[in-house]
Amino acid sequence: MADKIRVLLAEDEPSLAFIIKESLETRDFLVSIYGDGEEALAGYRKDSPQILILDVMMPKKDGFTLAKEIRLSDRNTPIIFLTAKSQTSDVVEGFQHGGNDYLKKPFSMEELIVRVHALLNRLELPVNHKEGIAIGQYVFNYTRQSLKFNEEEEQLTHREAEVLLHLYKSRNEVVDKSVLLKELWGDDDFFSGRSLDVFITKLRKKLTKDDKVLIVNSRGYGYKLLC
Structure with a gap:
């Protein structure tokens, strides 16, 4: 057992x-x-x-x-x-x-x-997620909650790491905003939606060193991580 x-x-x-x-x-x-x-x-x-x-x-x-x-x-x-x-x-x-x-x-x-x-x-992630996954020229380590570009490493908050992981799992595909909210916040009300928008904005700023990595809006439907 x-x-x-x-x-x-x-x-x-x-x-x-x-x-x-x-x-x-x-x-x-x-x-x-x-x-x-x-x-x-x-x-x-x-x-x-x-x-x-x-x-x-x-x-x-x-x-x-x-x-x-x-x-x-x-x-x-x-x-x-x-x-x-x-x-x-x-x-x-x-x-x-x-x-x-x-x-x-x-x-x-x-x-x-x-x-x-x-x-x-x-927390039950594949081994490669625990070691770090490539997002363009970045290395994203969910376990350590860090984002590394060359030798420069930046810490992520818990929520930033969770949002980025969910976007990565469906990379280059649109992630329904309401689904993302329900998985991470437990509901998709107005206040949760505003909080998600704030975290998306923060992640975009942290991903600016590689111009081939983008988080884009999809006509109000959701978000897409391009990498």
């Missing part, structure tokens, strides 16, 4: 933490619960979890601060934020601190499980 996937859950509401733990463990996950940010950071260092589920509002250390500290040494372990906040600025802040996804409370356990699986599936 394969080892169970280790999940670190940082949630200060005991009843919600218990429900999440029970729901995930019936799907063969192994969940460790921590009630505040400081305990969760110590637990992260001890448990080496494969995915993190962090409540934003916690005592001692909030979820954003916790994620920021973890990202100083770990750029790859997926992070899902649980938040009662609904402002777009709060969601953007979560991504800036290294989050891969977020769920607004209240949420269904099935939705959480789907998002956990989606993030874990993105």
